[in-house]
Amino acid sequence: MVFETREEADFALYEKRIDLSQTTCPNREQRANGINIYYGKASGLIEKAKSGCLQNHERGFAQSSGCSLNFYLSVRVGTIRGAATIFHAPVGCSSSALGYRELYRGVPVELGRPAEYDLHWMTTNLREKDVVYGAGDKLKRAIYEAQKRYNPKAIFILTSCTTGIIGEDIEGAVADVQPHVDARIVPVHCEGVRSRLVQTGYDAFWHAVLKYLVKKPEKKQTDLVNVASMLSYTWQDRLEIQRLLGKVGLRANLIPEFATVEQLQQLSEAAVTAPLCPTYTDYLSRGLEQEYGVPYFMYPPPMGITNTDEWLRQIGKYTGKSDEVEHLIEEEHKTWKPKMQAIRSEFDRIAAEKGSKVSVLGSLGQGRLLAQMPFFDELGLASPAAMSQDYDNLILEELEGVVSQVGDFDLLVNTFQAAEQSHITTNLDPDLTLTCPFQGGAYKRLKGATRIHALRGDPHPWSTQSGYAGAVAYGNFLLQALKSRAFQRTLKEKTKDSYREWWFKQSNPLYYMKKEV
């Protein structure tokens, strides 16, 4: 199938329209033909996607990897200030949120963390009798209790596999209760069984925010830039983004984590919605444009010098600040480019010594895939392969762009499949692997290993990744990672692996992929 125009292709590749009359979004499989299993050249994936014959497959062996609720929404929604969250679920669906009181406490108040804030979540703690008799009343009572206890501005309801399967009438309960409580009730349909793709959880959340929380704009705030931050962005990333936007007289509306309810309500008043992770922001960006005419752009995120330049230029374009942005870029380059050059020289020196570029295996979500490959290129690193949690057609055009920029590469699409990730890490044997807890023991190896990103509450400049400061900080961080292998090597030698030896002796990380779709 060859499409005549971009519009025609778009139409066939993914659903562009957001339908807020529905209780929730379609899942990513339906919306953009999302998959979470593929191994091969990125160009091959692009070709399949364009021709419409890209298919998902069952796995004969799978590992626990995340659902729409856990872990993204479960650890994210409860950080919204001025709100309360109710998990309408058995007790285990929310235990991942037990860090809510601590999460941002480590950030010094001097760095802009509000001194006074209080976060709240509850679980309806569904039990055997609830799944037999229904739990609608339990939910209603929980909402009243949350209103009484916390007097919040919004009450988020997070649903679960259990409420989905027993057919709980969430909207009915909300309609009954809403007239009697002050807080705006925001039901989020994040039942884990809805989708194989964790990103469906993002869409479900933004659907609910758009449908229930975002207010009609009272006035346009021409200096306000919506920036939806991912889980993996640190406090310093926020500060860097605020610093850069502040220099041209703009304000960042950083949502949703640790944002206030008001920040979500005023999303419609912003001048533009800018991405940190394109596919995380996608549903929100489209919804805000469709409903309130807030323009958006999807690419690039501000990771690396060139990406940050372009990110700022896009924002400048939509805020009428193009001249100021060009001036800013010029100023910033004076500070940061020499530092980047020093890092680049060091990587080049190492490359000259070993006879080839330092190779890195990384990526995480689709967003990092798109942002990180060009950044690594900028640093003089080679990325023989990348991993991505999932793929959907929302990033097709951008992925093509990356391939044309940095060349073709192997791409493993899987959602935290530790055995597959361990396999590819062992077989490709890069100089440095960028890992996270969701790769199991893949860090245990003889060569370099470090983390792919830091944590939300991490206030140290050393952990920055966004903007110019982040490009330099992370470049230095990667250099530092090459200075020691003691930890991963010791553990590799002294502890057991999860898998039997044959796994690494055969060549296919998708050994257990099944033919059936």
Next chain:
Amino acid sequence: MVNSSAEESVGPEEVPESPAIEAPRFSCALGGALGTAIGIYGVVPILHSGAGCGIGQLFGQLYTGGQNAGGPQGGTSTPCSSLVERHVVFGGEEKLRDLIRSSTELMDGEIYAVINGCISALIGDDVNAVVKEFREKNDIFFVRSSGFAGNSYEGYELFFEGLIQDLLKPAEKVRPKTVNVFGIVPYQHIFWKGDARTIKNLLAEIGITANVFLAEFDGVAQLREIPAAEYNIVLSTWNGHRVAGLLEEKFGTPYLTFPSVPVGPKQTGEFLRRVAKAFDVSEEIVESVIAREEQRVYRFIEYGGDAHMMVRPHPFFAVAADSGTAIGISRFLINELGYLPDLIQITDDPPEEVRDEITRNLTRDLETPLLPEVIFETDAHLIRKNLKGRPFLFLFASSLEAPIALAEWGALPITVAFPALNRLILNRTYAGFDGALTLFEEIISLFVGPL
């Protein structure tokens, strides 16, 4: 049941009390079963559940249980059938069959535990039948759990019940002076690794071999030897009791129970004396062990005596912890350090029938005329409220209280209970004789400076 249109007729004020809880200090039965499986080396857990269940427990059972990583069988390494809507419609048995087959091929383990989640429990998969198909070639059993079956503590019982029911056969002969130890729930009892090791070593001192299972490289061999034990020892007023009861019924093994893992010389001495009596170990041996250890531990405590007496002698303290931790720590603080009990909140939701016994253990035979107020509460919001306006200077609780303890209650917090996100716990324990020193060190180090 409440009338579902209550709010229309009477308004929200009249709606009965909500059963919803803020941040309860446990996960679900699947979480507890998974934690127990991961806690015994050689066991490979296989989740028949949604894809998020294992990763949810990495955050909500393992990290919360002392910042422990999943290791080779936990976290994203845990095999999972990752059920979605199509399995809800067509059933998940085929998916599970594939997963067990591949897991036994790929995952390096000695015994496989299929742990059930909500989805399969709701759609009625015949998991037991699928598991049975593999029993000829593998040691594999079915944990009849789900998320809504109960909390993590329930999952601990269900894990052992599944093992006993599916795999254990009566022993040909009982091994004298061998015991199984139950009641230490991995991750929920955040010092589980150190606790298990300490109990094993203590019992070895009086000539008794203990199967403690947890964090032992022959853990699976110990599981297989469960029916051959002469006694079972249960270190909780309620955890492990069902397991011990089932073992008595099935294999005739009698059991001894203790209110908690013993903390400090007094409780530990008492523990050893009772066990020795049951096993007919000579008094001479036991008393010599106790005398030797007491002498050393109290001599060491003396080093902290000045800081203790000069800075914070006989302070009030409060506790918010699971019943076992609360009993063990409180009795040590009261009876050996001279601390004064203020408020003790029990957070593990023990069954009604053992609550009086728990309260008794917190209020009887105390070396102070002051009695603590004992409250059973799982709701983090209410636990917080209950702590307001009281005289305590130290708070032995969880990482939920740690960030607000000083500001809200003027108390120094120590995380001794789940969730423990603010400390990494490896071999640390307050159990046994030396546990007294560890806990004393931690407390004094909270405030000590130039004297």
